Amino acid sequence: MSISSRRIQSVCIYCGSADGVHSDYYHSARQMGATLARAGIRLVYGAGKTGMMSAVADGALEAGGEVIGVIPENLNLPQLVHANLTRLEVVENIHLRKARMSQLADAFIALPGGYGTFDELFETLTWAQLGLHSKPIGLLNTRRYFDPLLTLVQQALQEGFIYAEHKVLLVGAEEPARLLELLESFEAPTGLERWVNRE
Numbered sequence: 001m002s003i004s005s006r007r008i009q010s011v012c013i014y015c016g017s018a019d020g021v022h023s024d025y026y027h028s029a030r031q032m033g034a035t036l037a038r039a040g041i042r043l044v045y046g047a048g049k050t051g052m053m054s055a056v057a058d059g060a061l062e063a064g065g066e067v068i069g070v071i072p073e074n075l076n077l078p079q080l081v082h083a084n085l086t087r088l089e090v091v092e093n094i095h096l097r098k099a100r101m102s103q104l105a106d107a108f109i110a111l112p113g114g115y116g117t118f119d120e121l122f123e124t125l126t127w128a129q130l131g132l133h134s135k136p137i138g139l140l141n142t143r144r145y146f147d148p149l150l151t152l153v154q155q156a157l158q159e160g161f162i163y164a165e166h167k168v169l170l171v172g173a174e175e176p177a178r179l180l181e182l183l184e185s186f187e188a189p190t191g192l193e194r195w196v197n198r199e
Contacts, residue, residue: 002012008136008184010042010068012105014120016113017051017080025052028142028176030059032111035176037065044104046097047071047089049082052111057082070105072097098123107136107183112145128169128188129162129195136186138179139172146172165189 015029029052036043037060046053047069060067061084069085072094081088091097098120102108110121127133139146153170156162168189173179193199 008106008180010044010104010106011036011183012059012101012108013046013111014043014108014113014117014124015052015054015111016117017046017048017053019051021112022143023049024143026055028140029053029055031113032056032109032140032176032179033059033061033065034063035068036060037063039180041180042066042068044068044070044101046101047081047085050081050130052113054082056111057085061086070097070100070104100198102127102133105135107138107186109138109140109179109183110146111140112142125169129166129192131192131196134188136183137170138183139170140149140176140179141174143164143170144174163191163194165191166195173176 009092013032016025033043033056034169043057043060043065045056048054057067057069058122066086068087068089069082070089071081072091074092089100091100102124106126124137128137129134140145150172153167157164157167171182171186173182
């Protein structure tokens with residue numbers, strides 16, 4: 001059954017853990033968490049209690065949602081880990097964390113963030129490019145944070161570093177409800193095997 005023909009039950013969110021960023025980012029993260037919870041969708045994320053990670057979890061929990069956090073052993077520290085999660089899973093390292101979050105999710109959303117968020121987003125996109133999954137991937141483009149990234153993706157397409165079907169693997173919106181609609185209606189592009197077959 002394709003992702004487009006079944007209901008999304010869980011979403012993995014990647015986002016920043018930095019404190020002191022613009023209040024719009026915290027607000028949109030909290031709103032994203034609440035939107036998922038109200039839709040009956042489980043939140044899977046990196047278990048943090050700082051920055052936007054805390055906001056998205058709090059938004060989901062306050063709206064009655066289920067939140068699963070996945071943390072590597074070296075980051076399982078009281079000052080970093082959210083204390084009120086529905087479930088906390090501790091894994092050996094950061095690589096297993098990403099694999100476990102992917103395993104638990106039916107879809108992925110990146111909120112604004114830094115290197116860690118970029119790493120998680122692009123690894124997830126690469127796995128889709130290689131046909132390892134066909135789950136939808138979205139950007140919550142708060143304050144148009146991801147506009148430069150989207151320009152870079154377009155540049156990669158124009159210069160031939162990705163194919164047209166790779167660009168459509170990524171959807172985006174500025175409002176959580178609209179982004180969720182796009183994820184729910186996503187259909188994986190055909191022709192991804194061209195990247196491997198070199199057709």
